[in-house]
Amino acid sequence: MSAVHVVLPGDVDDVSVPSGGNIYDRRLCEGLESVHEIVVSGGWPRPDDSARTALASALAEIPDGEVVLLDGLVACGVPEIVVPQAKRLRVAVLVHLPLGDETGLAPALAAELDGRERETLLAAGAVVATSPWAARRLVEHHGLARERVHVVMPGVDAEPLAPGTDGVSSLLCVASLTPRKGHDLLVEALAAVADLPWTCVFAGPLSRDPGHVEEIRRLIERHGLGQRVLVVGPLTGEPLANAYSAADLAVLPSRAETYGMVVTEALARGIPVLATAVDGVPETLGQAPDGTVPGILVPSGDVDALATALRRWFGESGVRDRLRASARLRRDVLEPWSETSRRMADVLARLGREAA
Incomplete structure (x- = not known):
């Protein structure tokens, strides 16, 4: 197979807006062999005419029969751009999050994006999901053939064990401040345990x-938590590593989450996780080799459940010890980014062979 053409959004390397999808794209490209990157700026998934023209031109320049992996x-x-090109190119689409599943969309817009996504994915030679849950969702929701939908989960690098602080009191939530990530729910839960x-x-x-x-920010101030909930903005590299190193518990209160890379990033450091049992998160959290679960899962959108779980974390040293031991065992069996690249390479090679 010749070089794989990988089409990426324009902010893929923008450290001011780190995201799980961008990290996945970058690490994947670093691990694949013979990659030709095509970076297209624009307000995706609703681009302006300039971005549409740039994407159409970039795809038109790729020779017939070449394998192309497009970020979903x-x-x-x-689809008006991608579907015609899929007739002459070997197109695979990587879906980080189904477009219509984004939190806060107006129903009409969600339905429109959903229909556009379905048209695109039905035309693709292969669809790649980042979790087993997401693969099932795409097959069932869009009516895709199961054999064309592949799971290539994010990897995670081995990291030193996090020393934490006192083993209990330092909480860390790594996530874009958007409605989907549920920071408002976490602030309300923290307010309910402000005595801790x-x-x-x-x-x-x-x-x-x-x-x-x-x-x-207003919610934090309303509850008088301005000195205890620290909104520090995006962290990458050493500052992010330091934040994890100081954490005793990672918290992810999302309303929707295809995979939840921050879960494995915490586990790679032996940090237990408190998260909502939404979408792909339970599979991402997984089990340690001894069958224990390295975290606490609560229902999505349930402030009381979050607060109760926090009280349990603070109030029961035996629970903390078990969760920490489980997280360290789970750390030993997490798959690296090299495995992500290997699995994607297999998918793309198969797509290329089907075209031959």
Whole structure:
């Protein structure tokens, strides 16, 4: 197979807006052999005319029969561009999050994006999902043939065990401050346990939904938590590693989550996780080799359940010890990014052979 053409959104390397999807794309490209990257800027999945023209031109320049992997954020909203090209190219689409599943969309817009995504995916030679849950969702929701939908989960690098602070009080939530990530739910839960000795760091991009960020800041102040909930913005590299190193418990209160890369990033450091049992998160959390679960799962959108879980974490040292031991065992069996690249290479090679 010749070089794989990988089509990426324009912000893939923008450290000011780190995301699980961008990290996945970058690590994947670094691990694949013979990659030709095509970076297309635009307001995906609803681009303007300039971005549409750029994508159409880039795809038109690829020779017939070549294998092309498109990030779903770019591809799924523009079937009028992708579907005609899929007739002459070997197209695979990588879906990080189904477009219509984004939190806060107006029903009409969600339905429109959903229909556009379905048209695009039905035309693709292969569809790649980042979790078993997401693969099942795409097959059932869009009526895709099961044999064309492949699971290539994110990897995670081995990291030193996090020393934490006192073993209990330092909480860390790594996620973009958007409605889907549920920071508002976490603030309400933290307010309900304000009598306990915790601090919580919110680390993640603030620019994707500035209005929501302001709502979160107001909510924090309303509950008098300004000195305890620290909104620090996006962290990458050493600052992010330091934040994990200081954490005793990672918290992910999402309303929707295809995979939840921050779960494995915490587990790679032996940090237990408190998360909502939504979509792909339970599979991502998984089990340690001894059958224990390295975290606490609560229903999505349930502030009382979050608060109860936090009280349990603080109030029962035996629970903390068991969760920490389980997280360290789970750490030993997490798959690296090299396995992600290997699995994607297999999918793309198969797609190329089918074309031959």
